[in-house]
Amino acid sequence: MEGYIGKILRVNLTDGEFAVEDIDPDLIRQYVGGRGLGTKILYDEIDPAIDPLSPENKLIFLNGPLTGTGAPAGSRYMVITKAPLTNTIACSNCGGSFGPELKQAGYDGIIFEGCSEEPVSLWINNDEVEIRSAIDLWGKTTHETDDLIKAEIEDKFVARDTQIACIGPAGENMSKLACIISNKNRAAGRTGVGAVMGSKKLKAIVVRGTKGIRLADGKAFNTAIKSAMDKLNAGPVTSEALPAFGTPVLVNIVNECNILPTYNWQSSSYENAGKISGETMAETIVTRHKGCFACSIACAKCTEIEDPEFKGKGEGPEFENVILMGSSCGIDNLGAIAKASYLCNELGMDTISVGGTIATAMELFEKGYITEKDAGMKLNFGNAQALVAMTEKMGRGEGFGAVMADGGARLAEKFGHPELFMGVKKMEAPAYDPRGVQGMGLQYATSNRGACHVRGYTMANEILGVHEKVDPLITDGKAALVITFQNLTAIIDSAGLCLFVALCPGFLYEEVQGLLNGATGFNYTVDELVQAGDRIWNLERLFNQKAGFTKEDDTLPKRLLEVPAGPGNKVCELDKMLPEYYKLRGWDDGFPGKEKLAELGLE
């Protein structure tokens, strides 16, 4: 095969057996790779109704056909499993160099089954595969784990070329906010995929590969790379904003649009946004620009905090996490926000959900539903010390941190006020208030993994005007816009590209098509890819249906539906968009019917 390797490693952690299997090329073609193909494998192999933390769940790491090929921003591997946080299908996606190295070792991905009794790590060096004890690594942070594994490799030059994906203490404790970390600071962040890895007692995957990836048509592929890079270098977001300021470039923009979650979404603008903006970060804490594998954008920002109280260094914070830990907690101390983010990376937790959960806890505290005695500390809005201290407790599962480590939905429910959880399907919402950007509200409600911005980033058109500027306050046309972005994103993810390519004008199916055809030789048509995106989305929906979800779950927090806010002083008018969304999706009663399934070959 070309682009893709056509091989997947299956590892049974219960009995320690493993085997290399061929992947059916027809399936690859139909599902493109990564997210799509992984969903297909999971859907066929597990009962979607199982407990995500049981040995019956499977954990799939899977590259896209463009991962590691030199396609710009083609660095992503995806983790597909049933999500502990949401109980939906999970696909969490991560950059860095781990995915490309796994492919160089000769595998598109790994399927983990069962559950080990003792902590283990999986070591891969091309054809050599070995399960090793990880007892000594258990309890270590992701950074310590990375260092200890590399120290174990005799040849330090081989160690440097080795790539690692691991969990921290949060994953070991099966926190539903746990993520999987690669390159110390890159995360397969959302939906609690790290907890599944922890439930299987799998601490780390260690990969070294030197085999090479074959391309179907190297010349055509290079032409496609050039075309893609020319586009990325012409787009203001991908050539200027992200390289200079990283994702926090959005802080000022989103605040000016009056859609910035503040005080747990009680307000939609923050008076001190300037103190936590990308521009301020660039002036004060950014030390270096960094790129994932073969990325022409390089949005990652290495940062360092000198303030003795929050001293530390790492990468980020990223936009969502600046907001959820910052304005949403009423905190304008960039040092504290960065420190909490570093802790999340080291302990292996999703920064967005941790911020969202702490913001919910702060509102519960301010309203007297959680007391200082419950929490072991004052959790008032604006308490920067509490943000950092509670993040650490959550990551280590200590005290009240253990209660909060399963996310805001379960916390708010436990203390009798589920309405104060700001998310969908138990996942904390990202940092755009849909009362002022209606399409994002429909996207949160219908996303297959709960409130999520990277399943259909309509912000690109509604606020940033990337492909076409549309009015963020109206509901007309938003159902179609959301569907377009959701399906396109499914293809970008499955291909192994970073979603940020879609923040570039005109980077749509044609660009992905050119790259995919050069790498795989599949000669995809655009229509075929559009349909594949639709197929992936529908299959994810089917998974969720079998997991027990109904259309009543496609909703938003009460606050967003009932309390007007934002630039139009409106609520999110979900009821106006949702029926049209189902209709345009071709769904009867919220789910694909026989006709739609037949159209997509999903019967």
Add this chain to the structure above:
Amino acid sequence: MDKVRIKIDHNKCTGCRHCETACSSNHYENMVNPALSRIRVYIDEEANQFFPVIAGPFTEAECTCKYDVIIDGKEYDECSVCRASCPRRTWFREPGTGVALKCDLCGDPADPHCVQICNHGALALVEI
């Protein structure tokens, strides 16, 4: 070919390794493999330093006399940033066979693909 050389500004490097994919796919038909690249990026994740290193001459044996270099206050083993194809290190040797790999500026006239692909200004082709 002797009229040009590649200038490396390691402060501009982002550690993305795009140069490695471009180099290997130019030297091997329809293939991408950083292990076969004649340019490698030494990534120091702790100090956030990225050093692109371009393959130089082949040497049969490891140096007997070595020194350390200090870059931005941090000490590095000389081998980290050395450009030799040497038995001490896996870089610039074909996996399996050990055959030495050496930068050829992608032919004559020079047209180095690493320089073409670098989007961050870390690599430039300059006339001598």
